Amino acid sequence: MAALKSSKSGKRERLVEAALELAYRDGFQAASIADIAKEADVPVGNVYYYFKTRDQIGDAVIDARMAQFESLRGRLEKLATPKERLVAFIDMTVGNQETVAARGCPFGSLAAEFLKLGGHLAGKARPMLADPLEWMEAQFRQMGVGDAAFACAVHLEAGLRGVSLLTQCTGDPKLMEIEAAQLRAWLDTL
Amino acid sequence: MAALKSSKSGKRERLVEAALELAYRDGFQAASIADIAKEADVPVGNVYYYFKTRDQIGDAVIDARMAQFESLRGRLEKLATPKERLVAFIDMTVGNQETVAARGCPFGSLAAEFLKLGGHLAGKARPMLADPLEWMEAQFRQMGVGDAAFACAVHLEAGLRGVSLLTQCTGDPKLMEIEAAQLRAWLDTL
DNA sequence: GTCTATACGGCGATAGAC
DNA sequence: GTCTATCGCCGTATAGAC
Numbered sequence: 001m002a003a004l005k006s007s008k009s010g011k012r013e014r015l016v017e018a019a020l021e022l023a024y025r026d027g028f029q030a031a032s033i034a035d036i037a038k039e040a041d042v043p044v045g046n047v048y049y050y051f052k053t054r055d056q057i058g059d060a061v062i063d064a065r066m067a068q069f070e071s072l073r074g075r076l077e078k079l080a081t082p083k084e085r086l087v088a089f090i091d092m093t094v095g096n097q098e099t100v101a102a103r104g105c106p107f108g109s110l111a112a113e114f115l116k117l118g119g120h121l122a123g124k125a126r127p128m129l130a131d132p133l134e135w136m137e138a139q140f141r142q143m144g145v146g147d148a149a150f151a152c153a154v155h156l157e158a159g160l161r162g163v164s165l166l167t168q169c170t171g172d173p174k175l176m177e178i179e180a181a182q183l184r185a186w187l188d189t190l
Numbered sequence: 191m192a193a194l195k196s197s198k199s200g201k202r203e204r205l206v207e208a209a210l211e212l213a214y215r216d217g218f219q220a221a222s223i224a225d226i227a228k229e230a231d232v233p234v235g236n237v238y239y240y241f242k243t244r245d246q247i248g249d250a251v252i253d254a255r256m257a258q259f260e261s262l263r264g265r266l267e268k269l270a271t272p273k274e275r276l277v278a279f280i281d282m283t284v285g286n287q288e289t290v291a292a293r294g295c296p297f298g299s300l301a302a303e304f305l306k307l308g309g310h311l312a313g314k315a316r317p318m319l320a321d322p323l324e325w326m327e328a329q330f331r332q333m334g335v336g337d338a339a340f341a342c343a344v345h346l347e348a349g350l351r352g353v354s355l356l357t358q359c360t361g362d363p364k365l366m367e368i369e370a371a372q373l374r375a376w377l378d379t380l
Numbered sequence: 381g382t383c384t385a386t387a388c389g390g391c392g393a394t395a396g397a398c
Numbered sequence: 399g400t401c402t403a404t405c406g407c408c409g410t411a412t413a414g415a416c
Contacts, residue, residue: 009399027306029219032391043401045394054392104302111359112294112302116217129359151368154353158369162352163344169301169319178341179348199381222409233383235412244410 012050014040016060023061024103027113033057058114058121065110065128073135082139086156086187089136093160094180097173105164107132133157145190152190159183202240204230206250213251214293217303223247248304248311255300255318263325272329276346276377279326283350284370287363295354297322323347335380342380349373 018040022031033054037044051057072092076085096106103109107128114125136153145152163179208230212221223244227234241247262282266275286296293299297318304315326343335342353369 011400025306026308027219027303029217030307033393034391045401045403046399048393049399049401052393104305108355109302109306112299112355113217113306115294115358116215116299116303117220118216126359126361129356133356133360151372154356154365154368155349155372158349158352158356159345160348160352161355162348162350165298165302165351165355166319166323166344166348168305169316170323171316175344178344182341182345201382223411224409235383235385236381238411239381239383242411 011040011042011046015042015047015050015057016064019057020061020064023110023113024106028058028061028110029113029117055119055121058117059124062110062114062121062124062128065107066131069107069128069132082142083187086136086139087184090156090160090180090183090187093164094176097167097176100164100176101167101171101173104168105161108161108164109168129157129161140190143190155186156183201230201232201236205232205237205240205247206254209247210251210254213300213303214296218248218251218300219303219307245309245311248307249314251300252304252311252314252318255297256321259297259318259322272332273377276326276329277374280346280350280370280373280377283354284366287357287366290354290357290366291361291363292358294358295351298351298354299358319347319351330380333380345376346373 015036019028019031019036022028022035022039033047034044036057037047047057051060072089076088079085079088093100099106111125111128114121116122133153136156137149140149140152143149159179160183163175167173167175205226209218209221209226212218212225212229223237224234226247227237237247241250262279266278269275269278283290289296301315301318304311306312323343326346327339330339330342333339349369350373353365357363357365
């Protein structure tokens with residue numbers, strides 16, 4: 001599929017990476033085309049060769065984030081038990097604590113912004129949190145909690161996304177550890 | 191303090207209310223001065239008589255939200271026990287489920303946007319989530335959980351803010367009830 | 381105090397040379 | 399494919415009539 005675009009210069013990839021970086025740091029709306037082009041070291045006017053409209057950059061940003069979750073999911077699937085996979089998800093989130101304190105949840109903060117933006121991008125942003133929720137539900141189901149699987153998934157993801165927001169708001173990375181410890185303990189009671 | 195401004199027309203109040211409404215619905219950045227003025231039924235140019243800069247409208251928006259929390263806190267203080275107060279806080283959040291599904295958490299979504307906006311407004315937005323956290327910690331301390339009070343506060347607020355984000359993302363108000371039930375049950379174990 | 385008109389800048393997007 | 403130059407619009411903010 002990469003072969004459909006003949007360019008080997010990797011400019012499109014650099015633009016997407018730059019846009020994701022800036023959208024995560026300052027918000028997608030705050031990042032102008034010029035900002036993104038500068039960050040990617042690509043001449044401004046050239047951007048419109050790769051993207052017909054600014055919204056399409058937003059599409060690519062969401063796709064890039066979703067690809068990161070897919071990659072993570074792939075790695076987690078190699079673990080033996082569903083509980084190990086859920087704990088690894090928690091650990092991985094906590095491992096990001098410094099970045100979360102500075103910029104917020106990589107998925108939640110982007111999703112929140114796109115949701116408020118409305119239009120086409122709002123719908124496209126939904127899977128950023130909904131797909132992890134479904135994945136967690138599947139893990140809990142495999143753990144044998146039965147009908148409680150969905151509620152458990154809601155509890156786990158809510159705790160993680162919520163504490164990420166609190167961490168960003170207070171600027172204190174320790175909050176991530178505090179909540180993670182409680183969530184792990186709760187997992188052990190199931 | 192209201193007497194410092196002689197105007198009785200209430201235009202400033204209408205502007206702030208309109209700005210809060212639009213900031214909550216579409217995001218503060220998306221709401222232009224013209225949009226706010228139109229929503230408040232105030233001529234555009236007149237806005238700059240009440241606010242020297244756009245940022246000052248942001249200040250007023252944050253103040254208005256904070257005042258809502260102060261009002262809620264005042265009502266909750268009338269309840270007899272700390273656990274009743276915490277449960278009432280949960281109930282009140284769930285009672286907002288339809289609005290949360292459509293627009294997100296009234297405090298969290300605003301705080302998240304202002305935090306990414308950076309500058310002066312980012313710092314001013316922090317108490318929107320930090321003050322409730324402190325209040326919750328005080329309640330837990332009164333419940334006699336000792337050193338766990340802070341961790342409990344983190345767990346409760348993270349759960350509520352997190353499920354609000356999930357609710358907005360999925361569009362399903364039921365998630366609020368599901369998580370609230372789990373948080374109430376957890377409260378009962380303390 | 382209230383409002384109109386407008387200055388000014390930055391943005392997304394386009395045209396077209398190379 | 400790559401890049402420069404520029405258009406047109408809409409945003410904040412101001413000047414000044416009433």
